[in-house]
Amino acid sequence: MNAFSDLIRTLEDRGARRVALQFPEGLKRQSQACISALRNAGFEVLVSGDPCYGACDLALDTLAWADVLIHFGHAPVDEQPAVIFEPWKVDFDIAVLENALSLLRGPVTGLVTTVQHAHRIPAMEEFLKSRGITVRVAEGSRRTPLRGQVLGCSFTAAKETRAGEILFVGTGLFHPIGIALATGARVVALDPLAGTAQEVSGEALLRRRFAVIEKARGAGTAGIIVSSKSGQIRMDLARRLAALSPNAVIVTMREVDPAELLNLGFGCYVNTACPRLAYDDQVRFPVPVLSPQEFEILCGARRWEDYAIDEIV
Amino acid sequence: MNAFSDLIRTLEDRGARRVALQFPEGLKRQSQACISALRNAGFEVLVSGDPCYGACDLALDTLAWADVLIHFGHAPVDEQPAVIFEPWKVDFDIAVLENALSLLRGPVTGLVTTVQHAHRIPAMEEFLKSRGITVRVAEGSRRTPLRGQVLGCSFTAAKETRAGEILFVGTGLFHPIGIALATGARVVALDPLAGTAQEVSGEALLRRRFAVIEKARGAGTAGIIVSSKSGQIRMDLARRLAALSPNAVIVTMREVDPAELLNLGFGCYVNTACPRLAYDDQVRFPVPVLSPQEFEILCGARRWEDYAIDEIV
Numbered sequence: 209m210n211a212f213s214d215l216i217r218t219l220e221d222r223g224a225r226r227v228a229l230q231f232p233e234g235l236k237r238q239s240q241a242c243i244s245a246l247r248n249a250g251f252e253v254l255v256s257g258d259p260c261y262g263a264c265d266l267a268l269d270t271l272a273w274a275d276v277l278i279h280f281g282h283a284p285v286d287e288q289p290a291v292i293f294e295p296w297k298v299d300f301d302i303a304v305l306e307n308a309l310s311l312l313r314g315p316v317t318g319l320v321t322t323v324q325h326a327h328r329i330p331a332m333e334e335f336l337k338s339r340g341i342t343v344r345v346a347e348g349s350r351r352t353p354l355r356g357q358v359l360g361c362s363f364t365a366a367k368e369t370r371a372g373e374i375l376f377v378g379t380g381l382f383h384p385i386g387i388a389l390a391t392g393a394r395v396v397a398l399d400p401l402a403g404t405a406q407e408v409s410g411e412a413l414l415r416r417r418f419a420v421i422e423k424a425r426g427a428g429t430a431g432i433i434v435s436s437k438s439g440q441i442r443m444d445l446a447r448r449l450a451a452l453s454p455n456a457v458i459v460t461m462r463e464v465d466p467a468e469l470l471n472l473g474f475g476c477y478v479n480t481a482c483p484r485l486a487y488d489d490q491v492r493f494p495v496p497v498l499s500p501q502e503f504e505i506l507c508g509a510r511r512w513e514d515y516a517i518d519e520i521v
Numbered sequence: 522m523n524a525f526s527d528l529i530r531t532l533e534d535r536g537a538r539r540v541a542l543q544f545p546e547g548l549k550r551q552s553q554a555c556i557s558a559l560r561n562a563g564f565e566v567l568v569s570g571d572p573c574y575g576a577c578d579l580a581l582d583t584l585a586w587a588d589v590l591i592h593f594g595h596a597p598v599d600e601q602p603a604v605i606f607e608p609w610k611v612d613f614d615i616a617v618l619e620n621a622l623s624l625l626r627g628p629v630t631g632l633v634t635t636v637q638h639a640h641r642i643p644a645m646e647e648f649l650k651s652r653g654i655t656v657r658v659a660e661g662s663r664r665t666p667l668r669g670q671v672l673g674c675s676f677t678a679a680k681e682t683r684a685g686e687i688l689f690v691g692t693g694l695f696h697p698i699g700i701a702l703a704t705g706a707r708v709v710a711l712d713p714l715a716g717t718a719q720e721v722s723g724e725a726l727l728r729r730r731f732a733v734i735e736k737a738r739g740a741g742t743a744g745i746i747v748s749s750k751s752g753q754i755r756m757d758l759a760r761r762l763a764a765l766s767p768n769a770v771i772v773t774m775r776e777v778d779p780a781e782l783l784n785l786g787f788g789c790y791v792n793t794a795c796p797r798l799a800y801d802d803q804v805r806f807p808v809p810v811l812s813p814q815e816f817e818i819l820c821g822a823r824r825w826e827d828y829a830i831d832e833i834v
Contacts, residue, residue: 228773236784240742243770257746257774257781269749270773273756429553433570436582443586457556460541460583461570462775468570471549 212245215294219251219276228274230256230267232281235296242280259463262359264439264482264520266291283323285351285359285439298324300400302335308375308398308405309339316342318369319356320387322378325400326354332377344369349521351439358383360484361520363390376408382488384408389517413487414515417502424496424506427475431459432503435481442480442520449478449500452507470494478503483518525558528607532564532589541587543569543580545594548609555593572776575672577664577752577795577833579604596636598664598672598752611637613713615648621688621711621718622652629655631682632669633700635691638713639667645690657682662834664752671696673797674833676703689721695801697721702830726800727828730812734819737809740788743816744772748794755793755833762791762813765820783807791816796831 219227227246231239239255246253254274256267263282271277271290281296319332329345336343345356348365352358358365358376366374366387373394376384384397389410398405424430430453434446443458450456459472464485469477476496479486486499499518504510532540540559544552552568559566567587569580576595584590584603594609632645642658649656658669661678665671671678671689679687679700686707689697697710702723711718737743743766747759756771763769772785777798782790789809792799799812812831817823 233784236781237786240786247770254771254773255744255785257744257772257785258749258776259778259781267773269775273747273771273773431568431570434586436571457560457566457568458586459568459570460580460586462582463571465572468549468572471546472568472570473550473553 212242212249215278215292216246216249216251218292219246219249222276224251224275226252226254226274226276228254228256228267228270228277230260230270230277230279232260232262235281261482262439263293264361265437266439268438281324283326283353283357288438295327296324297327298401299328300325302328302331304400304403305332305335305377305398307403308377308396309341311396311405311407312341312375313373313394314342316344316369316371316373318366318371318374318393319343319345320358320363320366320369320374320376321356322359322383323354323357325377326357328377329354329356336375343375344371346370351520358387360386361482361518363387363517363519364521366391366393381408382484385410385413386487386517389413390519410517416490417487417499417515418512420490420496421498421502421506424476424498424502427496428455429474429476430456430503431469431472431474431477432456433464433477433479433481433497434458434460435464436460436462437481440481440520445500446478446480449480449503452504452509464489464497466492466494469497479518483520486518525555525562528591528605529559529562529564531605532559532562535589537564537588539565539567539587539589541567541569541580541583541590543573543583543590543592545573545575548594574795575752576606577674578750579752581751594637596639596666596670601751608640609637610640611714612641613638615641615644617713617716618645618648618690618711620716621690621709622654624709624718624720625654625688626686626707627655629657629682629684629686631679631684631687631706632656632658633671633676633679633682633687633689634669635672635696636667636670638690639670641690642667642669649688656688657684659683664833671700673699674795674831676700676830676832677834679706680704694721695797698723698726699800699830702726702828703832723830729803730800730815730828731825733803733809734811734815737789737811737815737819740809741768742787742789743769744782744785744787744790745769745816746777746790746792746794746810747771747773748777749773749775750794753794753833758813759791759793762793762816765817765822777802777810779805779807782810792831796833799831 256270263285277291346368351362388395395408432446569583576598590604659681664675689710697708701708708721745759
């Protein structure tokens, strides 16, 4: 298939024969076309069938059976010489930015987006400049290699614009809320596919998190979750947190699953895996799941005024 | 706590300082007492929070952070020098065997059980002999190290009795059905906790499996599942199966999850992970999930008359 001809050339250049494929949940349905194309081109194909939500969760166990792993849909978060990161670009009509203009106040607007739209950063910059906006785009952290790219666990490219106002172009509200908390800037979120724009604040999240911390005060025991996913392992942080309480124990997990949390029987958990889990999924969890900073507040090692959103740097 | 004093002595003898704990799903609720006992004895404790259903699924990623892994509830299925297998014995009143006597015909009765009751084998033998039964108990495979022990994936201890009749003492019907199919013997199952006894046949399972194979004939593609769990990895078998069909591809999975099977989009799957999954959980799966032998039948590489239940040997 033509859609995979560049990829096939890359594999041939590397001399790969056995190829492992990994698709995030939203792209798995597209895997069959890719499998067919690579098999028809003569490669032996293996597929990772485990859930995947980011480049922080590489199928290294599948790679162990292959010459190379092709990870679709995400930019790398760390050095992995045997992994090819294959972007899944999602285009949109630049004119949709028009919908955000009335919400921008300036004087300088930082511009950020997520990986699937990062190739549109130059066109977005140009459009905003043509409308008289002073726009600034920054490089991010090691985990966000694309210019202007943010992750749900890394808002460096927003902070580094040092702008008082950030325009986030992407879907969902988690990233812009995180940006608001991480930067203290005014944040405008534009969904480039739905065309909707809105100002976003972190206040409601802070109120909910305060309630979760208060609820955790009644917990007799704390499980400090350490992920076993390649790019989420924060054992040093977990050990430091476990030392804050005599009733805290480290718990390793691959998938942070509500049923497992209940079955393990800790009164609360502290999440050092994907930061989004604590913020986004509390409603799914049977007991309070705190961020590292929230557990520090609970243990008296951090003041509430020093609340910070959790990032992996 | 006294209940863990032998374990604490074993750990001290090994010079272990950092101890990883792994409990199967049914024992996880007991973990807090064990954690407290080991912490109070001065050990640094880590807990595996992932689902666990057998010694075939060792928490080697948790062990990587510790000196030793204590795996509760199962006997070893392979050599693991850094793992302590800690049994969870479940006792019962031997007189319950009385309930099975009227179903036994002889002339020789093989006796098997599951890991949690294996320590009662000598007392059961003695009771049956005292009632005039000619009873035979055999050693199993490498994966069933206890005399008379069977697993859902290994019925060697039943076969090796070479008896025309097998008495299975344990809960559930999966093991006795597997024994019936693996041995061809008459099988009587006694639940030692409920006290119920019944004769068990594999016929109903065979009829259901025939229907699943027929349904799989319409599937355009097959995903050959290879587990990434320590004691379930059967890549050689998977490669041999994948070679039977131009439309079969190997899929690695940790948990064989119905939602993932649907999302990956194969028309059917072949399960080389835990054999029970295909037989026991078909009702949960959105598409046919075949055993290795069933896929051979589908591909014309095995006759239906040579149907065999899947075991890991």
